Amino acid sequence: MKTLLLLATLTAVAACDRRTGPTESGARAVTGLVELRLGTFVQRYDLRVERTDDGFAPSLTPIGGSRPVGRAFLGGGLAFVRSDAGPDDPVVIATPQGTVTTRLTYRALGPWHVLDRAAISVAAPQLGAGPELTVAVLEPRLVR
Amino acid sequence: MNRTTATLRVRWAGPAVLSVLIALAVTPRTAIAAAPPPPSPAAATATVATAKLCYAEAAAYIDAWAEYIEALQDYYNSLPGGTEQEIMDAARRLDEAASKVWDTGWKLILCLGQYIIF
Numbered sequence: 002m003k004t005l006l007l008l009a010t011l012t013a014v015a016a017c018d019r020r021t022g023p024t025e026s027g028a029r030a031v032t033g034l035v036e037l038r039l040g041t042f043v044q045r046y047d048l049r050v051e052r053t054d055d056g057f058a059p060s061l062t063p064i065g066g067s068r069p070v071g072r073a074f075l076g077g078g079l080a081f082v083r084s085d086a087g088p089d090d091p092v093v094i095a096t097p098q099g100t101v102t103t104r105l106t107y108r109a110l111g112p113w114h115v116l117d118r119a120a121i122s123v124a125a126p127q128l129g130a131g132p133e134l135t136v137a138v139l140e141p142r143l144v145r
Numbered sequence: 146m147n148r149t150t151a152t153l154r155v156r157w158a159g160p161a162v163l164s165v166l167i168a169l170a171v172t173p174r175t176a177i178a179a180a181p182p183p184p185s186p187a188a189a190t191a192t193v194a195t196a197k198l199c200y201a202e203a204a205a206y207i208d209a210w211a212e213y214i215e216a217l218q219d220y221y222n223s224l225p226g227g228t229e230q231e232i233m234d235a236a237r238r239l240d241e242a243a244s245k246v247w248d249t250g251w252k253l254i255l256c257l258g259q260y261i262i263f
Binding site: 037039040042044068070079080092094096097098099101103119121123125128129131134136 | 206207210211213247250
């Protein structure tokens with residue numbers, strides 16, 4: 002009987018430990034600044050990514066004269082915050098006009114990984130070199 | 146009753162253990178030790194399926210990007226000797242071209258996100 006009680010106690014303690022463990026650290030959101038850049042064109046947004054039961058829910062608020070970003074682009078598109086580090090390799094798509102390379106890099110922030118930079122570059126010999134389209138998350142912070 | 150159960154245990158356990166031992170003996174050591182890991186579904190998707198599925202988005206992005214490069218060149222060309230109206234028109238076209246690059250870029254990322262981001 003004592004053994005059963007001891008096992009039950011240990012199980013309960015382990016369950017509590019998982020709930021408040023270091024993986025979550027009490028973080029519930031990430032805030033920061035999103036900067037879209039294409040050459041000299043720059044648009045900035047306030048970023049807030051809430052932790053939800055299903056994952057992460059981002060919202061972008063335009064700063065200054067930046068254009069609003071459609072909800073469709075946020076729903077299933079770019080993951081500003083994710084649980085793991087994400088893919089290392091770029092995605093390369095070759096078309097007759099040229100090759101598009103998309104590279105995403107993430108950096109650790111507390112228990113999560115926050116987008117550092119997403120860059121789309123084009124290699125098209127007949128067009129020459131041109132600027133990358135980049136999406137960067139600046140000054141990311143955890144909200145507890 | 147107990148004797149029956151014990152007999153059954155022996156009857157079933159013997160062939161089972163024997164078959165496992167035979168399987169282990171027959172299986173080459175290299176097949177166990179050096180079996181290549183199965184390909185990562187995410188990597189496979191990123192290299193094959195994603196490239197095919199997001200082809201249209203990538204092509205649209207390149208088209209928009211090419212228009213942007215052209216508009217940028219027009220804008221630079223208008224600066225030295227262009228009238229104010231010509232410069233403003235070139236700047237407006239450049240702004241529109243940049244917006245198109247943003248839109249198509251988001252769509253490309255949205256497409257890729259379905260397969261590799263989540």
